[in-house]
Amino acid sequence: MNFPGKLTMNLSVFVLLCSIAGISYGASTLSERKKQIKNQERVIADNEKNExxxxxxxxxxxxxxxxxxxxxxxxxxxxxxxxxxxxxxxxxxxLPDPQFTYTKYIEGVETRVGPQERAYSINQKFPLxxxxxxxxxxxxxxxxxxxxxxxxxxxxxxxxxxxxxxxxxxxxxxxxxxxxxxxxxxxxxxxxxxxxxxxxxxxxxxxxxxxxxxxxxxxxxxxxxxxxxxxxxxxxxxxxxxxxxxxxxxxxxxxxxxxxxxxxxxxxxxxxxxxxxxxxxxxxxxxxxxxxxxxxxxxxxPDLSVGVTKIETADALNPGAVDSGKDPVMVMVSFNLPLWxxxxxxxxxxxxxxxxxxxxxxxxxxxxxxxxxxxxxxxxxxxxxxxxxxxxxxxxxxxxxxxxxxxxxxxxxxxxxxxxxxxxxxxxxxxxxxxxxxxxxxxxxxxxxxxxxxxxxxxxxx
Structure with missing residues (x-):
């Protein structure tokens, strides 16, 4: 299952930028607190070993x-x-966990390029x-x-x-x-x-x-x-x-x-x-x-959700059909509607x-x-x-x-x-x-x- 490299790269860059921005906020204080926690844990462990x-x-x-x-x-x-x-x-x-969906068609959906048998999709929600x-x-x-x-x-x-x-x-x-x-x-x-x-x-x-x-x-x-x-x-x-x-x-x-x-x-x-x-x-x-x-x-x-779906397609009944067996790939973008x-x-x-x-x-x-x-x-x-x-x-x-x-x-x-x-x-x-x-x-x-x-x-x- 191969998703387009450009889309995958863009999602990775977005997550990386979020992480970098997060680390820069209060980084010195966070680092200091981490050291204090580790030092205190070490002291507690040493004390528990002693009589x-x-x-x-x-x-x-x-x-x-x-x-x-x-x-x-x-x-x-x-x-x-x-x-x-x-x-x-x-x-x-x-970020919230991405959602992966697997769809198995009980009966294949006939298309010009062949019957669609199963679909894979993955969705990620990004708070705006x-x-x-x-x-x-x-x-x-x-x-x-x-x-x-x-x-x-x-x-x-x-x-x-x-x-x-x-x-x-x-x-x-x-x-x-x-x-x-x-x-x-x-x-x-x-x-x-x-x-x-x-x-x-x-x-x-x-x-x-x-x-x-x-x-x-x-x-x-x-x-x-x-x-x-x-x-x-x-x-x-x-x-x-x-x-x-x-x-x-x-x-x-x-x-x-x-x-x-x-x-x-x-x-x-x-x-x-x-x-x-x-x-x-x-x-x-x-x-x-x-x-x-x-x-x-x-x-x-609203929050943004981005997803990619790939549908596995079998060979067409007509072997000479153009793009026979080609798997379609779709990109989905959705928003929640804060109406209440x-x-x-x-x-x-x-x-x-x-x-x-x-x-x-x-x-x-x-x-x-x-x-x-x-x-x-x-x-x-x-x-x-x-x-x-x-x-x-x-x-x-x-x-x-x-x-x-x-x-x-x-x-x-x-x-x-x-x-x-x-x-x-x-x-x-x-x-x-x-x-x-x-x-x-x-x-x-x-x-x-x-x-x-x-x-x-x-x-x-x-």
Whole structure:
């Protein structure tokens, strides 16, 4: 079955031109995304070959984040969703499959050149105008939307791990401080017992310290019991077994410093609107809906179908007939007729409404995130202010007060109640200091998540 070479060549050239035009659109971005997908697949394959990641005693926040980004099944699901969406780009730019038809005549159709026995035909539909380009653009926008959603989930994962990590670090500090204060109260108890036996102090001093000691021991048990659910939270984020007991973080919770970049809120508004992955995803969604509107308008124009038919003809009954047995070849061109304007108009209205909804959704989300940015920035400044207040003023004064009260009690110039109160104040200030530092680092992580930042050192705040 030999079709005319000229027609076949013209169809091939048309398809080739379509392909070249498609590759040139966003070629650099497409190439970059392909490399990112391959690299991520390689990382996932390497991780699946390795054994379960263990968090050692010297593990830092960056180790927790690395394990969480590699192991979390939710992030893997988001990656494969992006990969599936990316694969739709080439599908959207592809022509529909050509249609081949074989016809066998039950009774041959007699013609002058002979009876026609069978026919072969092939048809190809070509969308007119720029439909293929718009479909490809629409698929690319959908893929970018999935890409930014993946980045959003990565940042949320970093934020969650950081939040749980510093909560775990604070718990470690709180338990350590509690044990130190229990030891100090036991010394006070010993002093009170000695003075009570010698008649130098009343019985209620001893009872007071024992009550305070019992309260701290009860609080210590509560803190120790809270370790398991907090560890379970971290294990879930890292995709580790629930019974895996993570070591205490090696964090001092000291030195909270706000980088110059984050000092002024006004400079962060543009940063958020330009780099927040959720806003970028919604922006791509708007472009996708614009392409949908373009496609809906293109439905008013017909599509072209081109076909070739060859009919096999047997020899004529008259052997001397001119062109006996010659196979006729026919070229067919057809158009669909977009006449049902009610359906077409409804499609345009639908696309316009969807585009408007996507635009309003972006504005609404931007307002939400900017409001959240203001609140997070306030919490950062508030935590830093309180941390500096405790470090520079309250803690030194509380320490001096306790030392002076303890010295005065030993000399008989201070009562035991003042000593207990001084100890309690210092202990509460110490807890509050580390609480504010933990809050500071947690809110810094949330701020970076809002700004779309992937820091090399997640614990870095400058």
């Amino acid at each position: 379960t990641i263990e968090i050692g005693d010297d593990a830092r926040l960056s180790d927790y984040i690395k394990a969480g980004l590699m192991n979390n099944p939710g992030l893997k699901a988001a990656f494969y969703k992006w990969k599936a969406s990316f694969a739709k780009i080439s599908q959207a730019f592809s 105008l720029d439909k293929l380009w718009i479909r490809r653009s629409k698929a690319f926008r959908a893929s970018e939307e999935s890409f930014y959603n993946l980045n959003k989930q990565r940042l949320e994962q970093i934020n969650k791990i950081t939040d749980a990590y510093y909560e775990y670090a604070y718990l470690s500090k709180a338990i350590l401080l509690m044990n130190e204060n229990i030891k100090l109260l036991k010394i006070f108890e010993s002093v009170a017992q000695t003075k009570y036996r010698t008649g130098l102090a009343p019985n209620h001093d001893l009872l007071k310290v024992q009550v305070e000691l019992g309260k701290l021991e009860n609080d210590l048990l509560s803190l120790e019991d809270s370790r398991l659910p907090l560890v379970s939270r971290l294990n879930a984020l890292l995709n580790l077994p629930m019974d895996n007991l993570l070591p205490w973080p090696d964090e001092t919770l000291e030195g909270a410093v706000l980088g110059q970049k984050y000092e002024e809120i006004n400079g962060l508004y543009d940063e958020l609107t330009k780099h927040n992955p959720e806003l970028l995803s919604l922006t791509e969604n708007i472009e996708e809906n614009r392409d949908s509107l373009k496609l809906a308008k293109r439905e008013y124009f 304007f009610g359906r077409l108009n409804a499609g345009v209205r639908e696309s316009r409404a969807s585009l408007k909804a996507a635009e309003e959704l972006l504005v609404n989300k931007q307002n939400e995130l900017l409001t959240r940015l203001n609140y997070v920035h306030y919490k950062i400044r508030d935590a830093l202010r309180q941390s500096n207040l405790y470090k520079d003023a309250l803690l030194p004064k509380a320490t001096q007060t306790l030392n002076a009260t303890q010295f005065g009690y030993q000399g008989g110039k201070e009562d035991f109640l003042s000593l207990i109160d001084a100890q309690r104040v210092l202990f509460n200030f110490q807890l509050a200091y580390y609480r504010q530092n933990a809050n500071f680092y947690q809110r810094i992580a949330e701020l970076k998540s809002l700004l779309g930042e992937f820091p090399v050192d997640p614990g870095e705040t400058e």
